[in-house]
Amino acid sequence: xxxxxxxxxxxxxxxxxxxxxxxxxxxxxxxxxxxxxxxxxxxxxxxxxxxxxxxxxxxxxxxxxxxxxxxxxxxxxxxxxxxxxxxxxxxxxxxxxxxxxxxxxxxxxxxxxxxxxxxxxxxxxxxxxxxxxxxxxxxxxxxxxxxxxxxxxxxxxxxxxxxxxxxxxxxxxxxxxxxxxxxxxxxxxxxxxxxxxxxxxxxxxxxxxxxxxxxxxxxxxxxxxxxxxxxxxxxxxxxxxxxxxxxxxxxxxxxxxxxxxxxxxxxxxxxxxxxxxxxxxxxxxxxxxxxxxxxxxxxxxxxxxxxxxxxxxxxxxxxxxxxxxxxxxxxxxxxxxxxxxxxxxxxxxxxxxxxxxxxxxxxxxxxxxxxxxxxxxxxxxxxxxxxxxxxxxxxxxxxxxxxxxxxxxxxxxxxxxxxxxxxxxxxxxxxxxxxxxxxxxxxxxxxxxxxxxxxxxxxxxxxxx
Numbered sequence: 001x002x003x004x005x006x007x008x009x010x011x012x013x014x015x016x017x018x019x020x021x022x023x024x025x026x027x028x029x030x031x032x033x034x035x036x037x038x039x040x041x042x043x044x045x046x047x048x049x050x051x052x053x054x055x056x057x058x059x060x061x062x063x064x065x066x067x068x069x070x071x072x073x074x075x076x077x078x079x080x081x082x083x084x085x086x087x088x089x090x091x092x093x094x095x096x097x098x099x100x101x102x103x104x105x106x107x108x109x110x111x112x113x114x115x116x117x118x119x120x121x122x123x124x125x126x127x128x129x130x131x132x133x134x135x136x137x138x139x140x141x142x143x144x145x146x147x148x149x150x151x152x153x154x155x156x157x158x159x160x161x162x163x164x165x166x167x168x169x170x171x172x173x174x175x176x177x178x179x180x181x182x183x184x185x186x187x188x189x190x191x192x193x194x195x196x197x198x199x200x201x202x203x204x205x206x207x208x209x210x211x212x213x214x215x216x217x218x219x220x221x222x223x224x225x226x227x228x229x230x231x232x233x234x235x236x237x238x239x240x241x242x243x244x245x246x247x248x249x250x251x252x253x254x255x256x257x258x259x260x261x262x263x264x265x266x267x268x269x270x271x272x273x274x275x276x277x278x279x280x281x282x283x284x285x286x287x288x289x290x291x292x293x294x295x296x297x298x299x300x301x302x303x304x305x306x307x308x309x310x311x312x313x314x315x316x317x318x319x320x321x322x323x324x325x326x327x328x329x330x331x332x333x334x335x336x337x338x339x340x341x342x343x344x345x346x347x348x349x350x351x352x353x354x355x356x357x358x359x360x361x362x363x364x365x366x367x368x369x370x371x372x373x374x375x376x377x378x379x380x381x382x383x384x385x386x387x388x389x390x391x392x393x394x395x396x397x398x399x400x401x402x403x404x405x406x407x408x409x410x411x412x413x414x415x416x417x418x419x420x421x422x423x424x425x426x427x428x429x430x431x432x433x434x435x436x437x438x439x440x441x442x443x444x445x446x447x448x449x450x451x452x453x454x455x456x457x458x459x460x461x462x463x464x465x
Contacts, residue, residue, distance in 0.1 A: 005222060006032040009041025010091065010206075014215030024069055029076035029119075034087040034222045039095075039116030046099040046114075061101040067112050070101070074121040081123065081198030087225045088200045089218060090117070092189060094166040095135040120200070128193050128200075131172040139165050142184040143204060148256050149180055152221035154203055155190060157213070164189040164204040192225075199225045279407050282400040284371050286334030292317050295332050295366050295400065298407045302426075303419040304328070316350045318364065322423050329354065330364035334400075339367035341385040348393060362427055363395040366403065375401045387431060396429030405435040 006029055008020040017036075020027055023045040029035050043057070050059035061067055080086040095115055102111035114121075117132045141163050145155055155162070167187025173179060181190035181204070193200045201221065206214055282298060285291035288309075296306045299320055306320040318330035331347040333339050344365055351363045369381035381399040382390070390397050406422050426433060 003034075003219065003223065003226075004032045005034040005036060005219065007036045009038030009044075010036050010214070010218070011211050012036070012215035012218055013211040014219050016219050017215055023073065024066075026069075029073055030079040030084065032080070032086070033084065033226065034089065035077065035080060035119075036089045036218060037119060038091045039093040040091070042116050042118070043097050043099075050099070055097045056100065057097065058100045058102065060103065062103045064103060066101040070114055070118055071121075074119050077119045078122045078195075081200070082196035085197030085226070087198060087222045088119075089222065090200065090202050091205055092135070092164065092166055092202045093205075094137040095132055096137060123195050123200075125176060125193065125195060127172075127174045127176055131168055131177070134169065134172055135166040137165060138167055138183075138187070139163065140183055143181050143189055144184070145181045145190075146179060148259055149178065150224075151180060152201060152203070152224055154217045154221040155181060157217040157220075158206055158209060161207050161209050162204045163207050201225060276411070279404060282368065282404040282407070283375055285368060285400075286371060288317075291334040291368055291400070292332050295330075295403070296320075298400075298403050301407050301410055302422055303416070304423065314350060314354075316347070318366065322427060323420075326362060326427055327359070328362040328364055328427070330366055332366045334368035334371050336370070336372065338369050338379065338383045339365065339381060339386060339397075340383045341389065343367075344386045344389050344395070347395065348389070351393075351395075363393065364398055364426070364429075365390065365395060366398045366400060368400040375404075382432065390431045394430045396426060397432045398426070398429070399432070402433060402435045409435070 003016045004018065005014075005016050006020050006027070007017045008023070018032070020029075023042055046057050046059070050057050052058075059066060077088060081088060093116060095117060097116060099114045099118075100111050101114070102109055104110070115133070117129075120129065120132070123129070143155075143162055143164060145151060145159075164183060167183050167189045168177070168179075168191065170186055170188075173188055173191070177188070177191050177193055179188045179191045181188070183189050189204050191202050193202075278294065279298060279301075281290050281294035285294050292309065295318060296308070299318070300306045304320040304322060306318070309317070309319075312319045314329065316329045317332040318328070320329075321327050329347075329350060331343050331350075333343045347363055347365055351361060354361050365382070365386070367381050370378040378401065381401075382397050386397065389395070410419055410422070422435070
């Protein structure tokens with residue numbers, strides 16, 4: 001018999017596909033071998049002749065015809081799965097809208113809520129329904145297919161053309177759910193569930209795919225599921241040997257072990273790469289969570305012992321010690337323009353307070369100035385007043401672009417002697433600090449030199465009471 005598939009909401013074409021133009025049609029879903037369903041199309045249909053308030057859609061249903069139609073379709077989906085061993089393909093969408101059909105009865109308002117997955121309301125699988133209720137928006141394109149599983153043609157054929165809008169958390173996956181693909185943090189973005197003789201196949205969203213190709217891959221995926229669900233296998237079949245099978249099974253088990261080992265190694269390598277790439281936050285970051293954390297990581301890479309901000313009592317942004325025992329404290333800022341005198345005054349106050357308490361420290365002002373511009377197109381990182389004040393009070397001024405250069409150099413040349421030379425140059429820095437790769441040692445910039453005439457303005461930048 002020719003395969004007959006009802007298509008609701010997906011832009012796919014194939015001779016086996018019949019389009020269901022609206023959810024309010026009387027077409028019997030159970031009259032087909034399979035259903036393709038996009039929850040987003042249901043929300044579009046639900047808004048017709050309805051009132052929408054945010055994620056809530058309400059429609060008057062005085063005769064109960066709306067509820068009768070939706071309940072009928074849910075019943076037909078259960079018949080398709082359980083009685084016919086059919087397949088239901090569902091695009092995985094966030095479950096963040098509710099359609100409410102209501103009417104006034106003798107005892108007040110009668111209403112029923114339907115979510116985008118209402119077609120599964122009568123499926124006897126409470127773990128699945130509970131899992132679907134938890135689906136929240138979380139979009140991306142990083143989809144990792146489980147190659148140990150028999151995959152539908154859809155996932156193979158549309159590689160590079162799939163995106164996900166939500167995912168099923170690991171805590172929501174029980175033994176009835178077979179995970180086929182996950183996102184980068186392990187949420188299931190493609191999975192299947194057996195219901196009686198039938199199968200529900202949840203798949204990610206296709207992007208930039210022509211209708212014929214999409215239709216062909218959907219039909220092939222449905223045929224693959226029908227071949228194992230439409231006829232129930234007797235229990236004695238598994239006991240009958242087929243020559244060559246045992247050797248293949250052994251190879252499969254070996255490949256599974258290799259795959260698990262590779263995935264563990266991949267996870268470690270991905271984490272290592274992400275940790276290194278976070279150094280780029282020195283070039284665009286701002287604020288406590290991004291830039292300050294990036295600066296601390298950078299100085300740790302150079303060999304300083306850097307304290308986390310919640311482990312010392314002071315209000316300054318950076319507190320660290322050189323292996324020789326010399327202490328440095330600093331302020332960090334990522335402004336749209338240059339780092340101005342206000343941040344310098346704040347640092348100077350901290351240095352003075354520490355000196356009064358008998359704790360001398362080297363002062364550093366670290367700035368990611370003009371952070372939205374490319375590093376090679378940025379203007380001077382520190383204002384003229386800041387440059388003069390730093391020279392007078394022997395404070396080092398470090399642009400994060402220079403700090404990034406030093407970190408990259410240390411990653412390429414991690415010898416302790418090289419790191420020590422960079423640390424010493426930072427300890428000696430007065431005014432702008434430049435990383436000089438050719439000499440392996442960064443030196444203060446000539447710009448830090450201040451004339452006698454310029455020193456007259458230093459009264460404006462003394463520590464404030």
